[in-house]
Amino acid sequence: MRITCPLCGERDRREFYYQGAAVALTRPEPEAGEAAWDDYIHNRENPCGVTRDLWHHEMGCGAWLVVMRNTATHEVLEVELATDAKRTGA
Numbered sequence: 130m131r132i133t134c135p136l137c138g139e140r141d142r143r144e145f146y147y148q149g150a151a152v153a154l155t156r157p158e159p160e161a162g163e164a165a166w167d168d169y170i171h172n173r174e175n176p177c178g179v180t181r182d183l184w185h186h187e188m189g190c191g192a193w194l195v196v197m198r199n200t201a202t203h204e205v206l207e208v209e210l211a212t213d214a215k216r217t218g219a
Contacts, residue, residue, distance in 0.1 A: 130203045135210050136190045148183040149173065151195045151214070177201050183211065 130142040150173065157165040177200055184194045193211035198204060 130198075130205065132184065132194070132196060132205055133208050134186050134189060134192060134194065135208060136192055137186065140186075140189060144186060144188040145194075146185040146187040148185060148193075151181040151183045151211075179206065 131139050132142055132145055133139045154169065157169050179197060179199050182196050182198065184196050186192045186194060195209050195211050195214040196205060197207040199206065
């Protein structure tokens with residue numbers, strides 16, 4: 130899989146570190162109980178199809194990127210700097 134960093138250009142995915150889905154998680158209240166905390170810490174969605182993920186260009190410029198990709202085909206559909214995605218609310 131190739132990811133096009135907006136700052137460095139197209140690179141192999143091995144230069145990047147996958148952080149997870151680019152969505153905000155709702156943190157449980159401190160007294161929510163063991164089951165709620167276990168779910169929050171350990172369980173994540175694993176969809177087949179188009180996702181928005183957070184990646185770190187660890188072996189490059191160090192930028193954080195939001196990558197829209199298809200998990201079934203590994204096609205990268207869109208890449209933007211995480212700071213830009215945060216500004217636009219995307």
